[in-house]
Amino acid sequence: MKQKYLNFIRGVSINKTGKTGVVLATSSFVAMIFLELLRVAGVLTNAYIGLITYLLLPTLFVIGLVFIPFGWMQYRRESGKSTKELLAKQFTDEELEKNRIGSTLVRTVLIFTMANVLFLSIASMRMLSFMDEAEFCGTACHSVMGPEWATYQVSPHSRVACVSCHVGEGVGALIDSKLNGTWQMISVTFDLLERPIPTPVHQLRPARETCEKCHWPEKFYGSKIKSIVHYDSDEASTPKYSTLVLKVDSGEEVGKAGIHWHIDKSNVVRYASIEDEREEMLWVELKQENGTFKRFTNRKHTDIKYEFDDERTMDCVDCHNRATHIYENPKDAVDKRIRKGLIDKSLPFIKREAYAAITSSFTTPDVANQIIQNRIISFYRDNYPDLLGTKGASIDKAISILQNVYNTNVHYGMNVDWGVYPNFLGHQNGGGCFRCHNIDLIDEAGTPIKNDCTMCHSILANDSPQPFTYLKDATNENRDSVMHEYLKDEFLEYSTQ
Numbered sequence: 001m002k003q004k005y006l007n008f009i010r011g012v013s014i015n016k017t018g019k020t021g022v023v024l025a026t027s028s029f030v031a032m033i034f035l036e037l038l039r040v041a042g043v044l045t046n047a048y049i050g051l052i053t054y055l056l057l058p059t060l061f062v063i064g065l066v067f068i069p070f071g072w073m074q075y076r077r078e079s080g081k082s083t084k085e086l087l088a089k090q091f092t093d094e095e096l097e098k099n100r101i102g103s104t105l106v107r108t109v110l111i112f113t114m115a116n117v118l119f120l121s122i123a124s125m126r127m128l129s130f131m132d133e134a135e136f137c138g139t140a141c142h143s144v145m146g147p148e149w150a151t152y153q154v155s156p157h158s159r160v161a162c163v164s165c166h167v168g169e170g171v172g173a174l175i176d177s178k179l180n181g182t183w184q185m186i187s188v189t190f191d192l193l194e195r196p197i198p199t200p201v202h203q204l205r206p207a208r209e210t211c212e213k214c215h216w217p218e219k220f221y222g223s224k225i226k227s228i229v230h231y232d233s234d235e236a237s238t239p240k241y242s243t244l245v246l247k248v249d250s251g252e253e254v255g256k257a258g259i260h261w262h263i264d265k266s267n268v269v270r271y272a273s274i275e276d277e278r279e280e281m282l283w284v285e286l287k288q289e290n291g292t293f294k295r296f297t298n299r300k301h302t303d304i305k306y307e308f309d310d311e312r313t314m315d316c317v318d319c320h321n322r323a324t325h326i327y328e329n330p331k332d333a334v335d336k337r338i339r340k341g342l343i344d345k346s347l348p349f350i351k352r353e354a355y356a357a358i359t360s361s362f363t364t365p366d367v368a369n370q371i372i373q374n375r376i377i378s379f380y381r382d383n384y385p386d387l388l389g390t391k392g393a394s395i396d397k398a399i400s401i402l403q404n405v406y407n408t409n410v411h412y413g414m415n416v417d418w419g420v421y422p423n424f425l426g427h428q429n430g431g432g433c434f435r436c437h438n439i440d441l442i443d444e445a446g447t448p449i450k451n452d453c454t455m456c457h458s459i460l461a462n463d464s465p466q467p468f469t470y471l472k473d474a475t476n477e478n479r480d481s482v483m484h485e486y487l488k489d490e491f492l493e494y495s496t497q
Contacts, residue, residue: 143413271285454490
C-alpha cells in the first residue's frame with residue numbers, strides 16, 4: 001500500500017508545479033492532523049493555533065491539490081504530448097490496465113478524491129465549530145476584540161456562546177456571518193475599523209429569536225426588590241441606599257402592567273431616532289385597541305427628516321443594550337466592589353481615593369496600573385501610615401481590585417474610556433427610560449408620554465441612610481415628608497393589588 005502511494009505521488013509530480021502541489025497538500029495534511037491531535041490532548045489552546053489549523057492549513061491543502069492538475073496541463077502544453085502518452089510515461093502498464101472496475105490508477109484517483117473530500121468536509125466542520133467558540137471570537141483578533149472579551153467574561157451571559165446572539169439560524173444567516181467575518185478580517189488587516197467599535201445593535205438577531213429563547217415575556221410577573229448602595233466620599237465612606245420594587249410584569253394580568261409591558265406580544269411600540277442611534281427619539285407610536293397607532297412627536301426635532309428604514313419596533317435590546325458587554329460607570333464600579341467586600345470599607349476615604357485613582361489620565365495600561373498603586377499607597381503612607389502595617393493586606397487587595405476594574409473597562413488601543421458605551425437600562429444621565437418618557441414627546445393634543453417613576457417601580461428609599469426609609473412613618477421634621485408619605489402609600493396600594 002505504501003509503495004502504491006509513493007508510486008502515485010511520483011507519477012503526479014510531473015514538474016515543479018506538480019511537486020509543489022504534492023508538497024503543499026501532503027505537508028498541510030500532516031501538519032493539520034498533528035496540530036488537531038495536540039488540541040484534542042489539551043496541549044494547544046491558543047486561538048491563533050486554531051486559525052492556522054482550521055483556516056491556513058486547509059487553504060494550503062486545497063491550493064496544493066489545484067497545483068497538481070495545473071502542473072499536468074502545463075506539462076502537456078509544453079511537451080505537446082497527449083494525456084494518454086503522459087500517463088504511459090509516468091505509470092506502468094499494470095497501473096493503466098483496464099478491468100471490470102477500472103484501472104488501478106483510476107481506482108487510486110477515486111480513493112484519493114474521496115479521502116480529500118472527507119478530509120475537507122471534516123476540516124470545514126471543525127473550522128465552523130471552532131469559529132463558533134467564544135474564545136475564537138474574543139481572542140483571535142485580540143487587539144480589536146479585547147474590550148468585548150474582557151467584559152464578556154464577567155457578564156451575566158458569560159456561558160452563552162457569542163454566536164447565539166450574533167449569528168442567525170439557517171444557512172443564509174451562516175453565510176452572512178462568515179461574509180461579515182471576512183470583511184472584519186480585512187478591516188483588521190488594513191486598519192479600516194472604527195475606534196471604538198460601534199455597538200452592533202442594528203445587526204443583532206431579533207430579540208424573539210435570541211433573548212426570548214430563555215427569557216419568556218409570559219413569565220415576567222410580580223415584582224423584584226433591588227437595593228442600590230452608593231458610598232459617600234467622606235472618611236467613613238458612608239453608605240446611602242436607594243431601594244426599588246421593580247414591577248417586572250408584562251401586562252398579561254389586568255392592572256399589573258410593569259416594565260416589560262413594552263415587549264408584551266399584545267403591545268406594539270414603534271419609534272424613529274436621530275440618525276437611527278436610538279438615543280434621542282424623533283417620534284414614538286403606540287398601537288391602540290382599534291389597531292391604529294397613536295403618535296407622540298418630539299417637539300424639539302419636528303424639522304428632522306428620517307428614512308423609512310429607520311423605523312423600529314421596540315424589543316428587549318432597546319433597554320438591555322448592554323446585556324452582555326457591560327461597561328461600568330467608575331463610581332458604580334467602586335461602590336459595587338465595596339458592597340461585595342472586595343474593597344475594605346473600613347479603609348479611610350477609600351471610596352474617594354479609589355474613584356480618583358481609576359479616573360486619572362494615563363497613557364498605557366502598565367502606566368495606569370503603576371499610578372493606581374502609587375496613588376493608593378502614597379495616600380495611606382502620608383495620612384495613615386500605621387495602616388500600611390495593620391491593613392496592608394486590605395490595601396494591596398484594594399489596589400489589585402481597582403487595577404482589574406480599570407483594565408476591564410478602559411482599553412487605549414480601541415479608544416474605549418469611561419462612558420463611551422452608554423447603558424440604557426434605567427435612566428442615568430437622562431438616558432434609558434427618559435428617551436421616551438419625557439415632556440418633549442407629545443401627542444396631537446399636546447399631552448406628553450407619562451413619565452411617573454412609579455409606573456415601573458415603587459421607591460422605598462432614595463439616597464437614604466437606611467434601605468427601607470419610606471416604609472417607616474414620616475415625621476414633620478423630614479424635608480421630604482410629603483414625598484415620603486406618597487411613596488409609602490403607592491407601594492402599599494401596589495402590593496395589595
